[in-house]
Amino acid sequence: MRIKKSVxxxxxxxxxxxxxxxxxxxxxxxxxIVELMKNGSEQSEITQxxxxxxxxxxxxxxxxxxxxxxxxxxxxxxxx
Amino acid sequence: MPRKKITIAITGLNNTDNPGPGVPxxxxxxxxxxxxTTVIGLAYENLEPGIYMEGIxxxxxxxxxxxxxxxxxxxxxxxxxxxxxxxxxxxxxxxELFTFIKNEGWLRERGIRTFLPGMESFMERTKDNLSSFGExxxxxxxxxxxxxxxxxxxxxxxDLDFPVFVKGKFYDAYKAWDKHEVxxxxxxxxxxxxxxxxxxxxxxxxxxxxxALGDGKGNTIGAxxxxxxxxxxxxxxxxxxxxxxxxxxxxxxxxxxxxxxRGGMELEMIRTRDNEYYIIEINPRLPAWLYLAVxxxxxxxxxxxxxxxxxxxxxFHAFKSGKMFIRYSYxxxxxxxxxxSITVKGEL
Amino acid sequence: xxxxxxxxxxxxxxxxxxxxxFGMQSRIRPIPQIEGLSVxxxxxxxGSPLFVLSEKTIRDxxxxxxxxxxxRYPSVQFAWSYKTNYLDSVCRIxxxxxxxxxxxxxxxxxxxxxxxxxxxxIIFNGPHKTRDDLEVAIENDSLIHIxxxxxxxxxxxxxxxxxxxPKVAIRVNMxxxxxxxxxxxxxxxxxxxxxxxxxxxxxxxxxxLVGLHTHIGTYILAPSAYGMAANKLAQLAxxxxxxxxxxxxxxxxxxxxxxxxxxxxxxxxxTDTCPxxxxxxxAITSALINSEIEPDHMPTLxxxxxxxxxxxxxxxxxxxxxxxxxxxxxRATIVDAGVNLLFTSFWxxxxxxxxxxxxxxxxxxxxxxxxxxxxxxxxDAVMFPLLxxxxxxxxxxxxxxxxxxxxxxxxxxxxxxxxxxxQRIHVxxxxxxxxxxxxxxxxxxxxx
Numbered sequence: 001m002r003i004k005k006s007v008x009x010x011x012x013x014x015x016x017x018x019x020x021x022x023x024x025x026x027x028x029x030x031x032x033i034v035e036l037m038k039n040g041s042e043q044s045e046i047t048q049x050x051x052x053x054x055x056x057x058x059x060x061x062x063x064x065x066x067x068x069x070x071x072x073x074x075x076x077x078x079x080x
Numbered sequence: 081m082p083r084k085k086i087t088i089a090i091t092g093l094n095n096t097d098n099p100g101p102g103v104p105x106x107x108x109x110x111x112x113x114x115x116x117t118t119v120i121g122l123a124y125e126n127l128e129p130g131i132y133m134e135g136i137x138x139x140x141x142x143x144x145x146x147x148x149x150x151x152x153x154x155x156x157x158x159x160x161x162x163x164x165x166x167x168x169x170x171x172x173x174x175x176e177l178f179t180f181i182k183n184e185g186w187l188r189e190r191g192i193r194t195f196l197p198g199m200e201s202f203m204e205r206t207k208d209n210l211s212s213f214g215e216x217x218x219x220x221x222x223x224x225x226x227x228x229x230x231x232x233x234x235x236x237x238x239d240l241d242f243p244v245f246v247k248g249k250f251y252d253a254y255k256a257w258d259k260h261e262v263x264x265x266x267x268x269x270x271x272x273x274x275x276x277x278x279x280x281x282x283x284x285x286x287x288x289x290x291x292a293l294g295d296g297k298g299n300t301i302g303a304x305x306x307x308x309x310x311x312x313x314x315x316x317x318x319x320x321x322x323x324x325x326x327x328x329x330x331x332x333x334x335x336x337x338x339x340x341x342r343g344g345m346e347l348e349m350i351r352t353r354d355n356e357y358y359i360i361e362i363n364p365r366l367p368a369w370l371y372l373a374v375x376x377x378x379x380x381x382x383x384x385x386x387x388x389x390x391x392x393x394x395x396f397h398a399f400k401s402g403k404m405f406i407r408y409s410y411x412x413x414x415x416x417x418x419x420x421s422i423t424v425k426g427e428l
Numbered sequence: 429x430x431x432x433x434x435x436x437x438x439x440x441x442x443x444x445x446x447x448x449x450f451g452m453q454s455r456i457r458p459i460p461q462i463e464g465l466s467v468x469x470x471x472x473x474x475g476s477p478l479f480v481l482s483e484k485t486i487r488d489x490x491x492x493x494x495x496x497x498x499x500r501y502p503s504v505q506f507a508w509s510y511k512t513n514y515l516d517s518v519c520r521i522x523x524x525x526x527x528x529x530x531x532x533x534x535x536x537x538x539x540x541x542x543x544x545x546x547x548x549x550i551i552f553n554g555p556h557k558t559r560d561d562l563e564v565a566i567e568n569d570s571l572i573h574i575x576x577x578x579x580x581x582x583x584x585x586x587x588x589x590x591x592x593x594p595k596v597a598i599r600v601n602m603x604x605x606x607x608x609x610x611x612x613x614x615x616x617x618x619x620x621x622x623x624x625x626x627x628x629x630x631x632x633x634x635x636x637l638v639g640l641h642t643h644i645g646t647y648i649l650a651p652s653a654y655g656m657a658a659n660k661l662a663q664l665a666x667x668x669x670x671x672x673x674x675x676x677x678x679x680x681x682x683x684x685x686x687x688x689x690x691x692x693x694x695x696x697x698x699t700d701t702c703p704x705x706x707x708x709x710x711a712i713t714s715a716l717i718n719s720e721i722e723p724d725h726m727p728t729l730x731x732x733x734x735x736x737x738x739x740x741x742x743x744x745x746x747x748x749x750x751x752x753x754x755x756x757x758x759r760a761t762i763v764d765a766g767v768n769l770l771f772t773s774f775w776x777x778x779x780x781x782x783x784x785x786x787x788x789x790x791x792x793x794x795x796x797x798x799x800x801x802x803x804x805x806x807x808d809a810v811m812f813p814l815l816x817x818x819x820x821x822x823x824x825x826x827x828x829x830x831x832x833x834x835x836x837x838x839x840x841x842x843x844x845x846x847x848x849x850x851q852r853i854h855v856x857x858x859x860x861x862x863x864x865x866x867x868x869x870x871x872x873x874x875x876x
Binding site for chain 2: 012013
């Protein structure tokens with residue numbers, strides 16, 4: 001699963017999917033994660049990078065990440 | 081005479097098929113010889129066309145809905161006011177007027193002027209009070225009853241005949257031909273606008289409207305009657321023509337004198353075949369077709385802004401009849417980046 | 429290098445039309461403390477969920493209501509509406525402030541007596557009073573507010589045999605321009621029924637007609653409706669004076685003042701639309717003062733306001749149990765306090781806020797209670813931050829009705845604590861336990 005090619009993310013976290021016309025907002029950590037995903041980072045890599053930079057337990061972050069990615073899927077922003 | 085520089089903030093930029101008065105108000109104030117106006121648009125929704133139209137607002141901000149509470153709305157306005165000091169604020173939606181009228185003093189303390197009806201006038205003309213309003217000021221109004229639960233429908237029609245109008249507290253009006261339709265509309269309208277839902281007798285005749293401005297002391301500063309020539313399926317005027325109807329004018333003067341109306345007003349009436357006039361609604365603001373009055377010789381937005389600034393304003397005595405308006409739609413082209421700016425930053 | 433503050437990643441869809449809250453002031457304002465005491469500490473000590481009442485708010489609210497009326501009218505008497513909150517400690521605070529008691533059942537009547545209220549300062553309202561109730565009330569010289577003709581006939585019958593003359597008032601229902609009309613209680617004004625009842629009382633000679641009572645509804649946002657009601661009761665008083673030269677001692681305007689909670693279906697929040705005590709007082713007292721009642725015979729104004737006096741003083745505290753993602757993508761948060769404790773959530777959109785928030789980001793969330801029942805919803809579709817299990821929530825403005833209408837369903841009802849004016853905490857109702865139920869249950873021998 002990765003982020004669709006048609007999905008563009010701006011610096012302010014505005015997301016526009018040119019294949020569907022849908023738009024979304026990301027908070028800044030959400031934007032970082034989407035960028036990492038777009039660059040092909042694996043789950044473990046994302047977790048490692050975030051945990052290094054932010055004050056958060058890996059277990060909690062992994063839960064949040066799972067939920068976040070389920071929303072990306074729900075919003076049809078991912079593809080096989 | 082050099083034009084006076086002012087900044088007005090204004091809502092109602094929804095220039096859609098159910099338009100708000102914001103855009104025509106701005107058009108009128110921009111034509112004023114007295115003012116050089118900076119216009120701050122205040123939008124509740126990120127697709128209000130006025131945000132994107134050329135030459136309308138100088139700057140637009142998103143503001144939270146009144147339903148999220150006065151505190152939030154006022155905090156946002158204060159924030160905007162600090163960035164771009166506002167001289168006059170013109171709210172244009174019925175649903176927001178309660179909040180702005182109630183907080184007129186708060187705004188004034190911060191140097192923001194308004195020109196709105198008093199709370200008492202505002203409340204006594206609401207749709208659910210129309211009957212007692214008619215009684216108090218000796219006006220003909222259609223029979224109208226409030227509905228607070230769908231179970232009351234049966235009881236209601238002991239006193240009313242079909243068809244009827246079913247109306248929301250702030251907006252929306254639909255014609256219904258049987259009880260079943262009334263129940264369905266009740267649910268639909270109450271979900272959107274709350275209770276009560278009004279059921280109003282259908283009076284047969286021609287729909288005519290008056291736009292007017294009262295000075296708050298009983299004087300009518302201006303008034304122009306109009307007959308709708310084309311009505312959309314939402315009941316909105318898509319075309320109209322100014323008419324020289326003495327009786328409508330004297331009715332308007334009478335209402336403004338008795339209520340000491342302050343601010344803009346739209347009187348919606350039905351003229352029956354026997355030339356009787358029924359008041360069906362009193363809107364506490366200038367209507368979306370206000371530019372027709374400007375074209376007919378009465379720049380009521382300019383007069384209203386002057387009144388808000390405590391200037392002395394001479395009443396208009398004449399207007400041209402036979403001026404007409406035809407609304408049209410036009411596809412504005414923008415880029416997703418504009419949308420991004422208004423949604424992410426809340427301003428454009 | 430210090431790490432950055434963490435915030436959970438969030439993505440929200442931007443719908444055309446609906447404004448996004450990004451960049452705007454957050455609508456969530458947490459409540460970390462009540463009367464200066466930490467919510468977290470309160471719950472650590474007294475459990476979760478927990479009801480908290482502020483004595484200071486009760487007294488302040490009462491005093492501002494009293495002031496609103498007393499500055500406008502010569503004689504004012506409040507009577508505490510027991511049904512709104514009949515915790516003894518709460519009732520006693522109101523009685524200390526000078527309130528009489530307004531009761532609607534024998535249970536409440538006995539509670540009022542037990543709280544030390546003299547019989548002649550208890551108003552007995554309501555459609556259901558047994559013959560025995562009436563006899564006891566007469567004996568104690570209480571004020572009986574008659575609801576219907578059957579009650580009136582029973583009273584006349586008892587009065588015939590009794591030594592004390594029963595003190596009575598009638599409850600009147602009427603059109604005050606608002607909906608719904610509470611026509612099921614009392615005698616109707618417009619169709620002459622109320623006047624008829626008054627004539628029967630006067631002509632019987634057996635009852636002491638001391639007052640007139642109305643209670644026009646609940647959560648009334650229009651002060652003018654009270655003005656209209658006061659006007660109509662004044663008219664009845666004038667008619668009595670004219671016909672019988674009888675002057676009633678009081679006019680009881682009942683209750684029904686709104687609180688700042690927001691009714692479901694209302695467009696604007698209650699904090700914006702709720703009238704002040706001054707506005708209600710102005711409408712009522714102007715109607716009485718401007719009526720034709722002779723100045724020497726101005727009746728005392730009784731008020732039975734409940735909700736408006738106690739709602740703000742009550743808080744329900746709870747704890748997040750879990751978070752879920754519903755199949756349609758909506759967020760669900762489950763908390764340990766549900767409709768069993770917050771009965772008023774059936775008609776209010778209660779404000780639910782976190783005790784503490786780490787992030788301003790909110791998401792469309794449905795807040796469910798802990799019951800295994802589909803209707804157990806505290807708030808549907810509210811913008812709410814994500815809280816972790818164990819984090820605390822606060823529901824303010826729950827002082828009215830919840831502590832009397834709550835349900836004991838599948839679990840024990842929690843502690844109720846009162847914070848007094850010196851910030852001391854008192855448990856004023858203990859959490860229930862197995863014993864609470866075992867004492868009133870009886871098991872037949874063969875099931876033992």
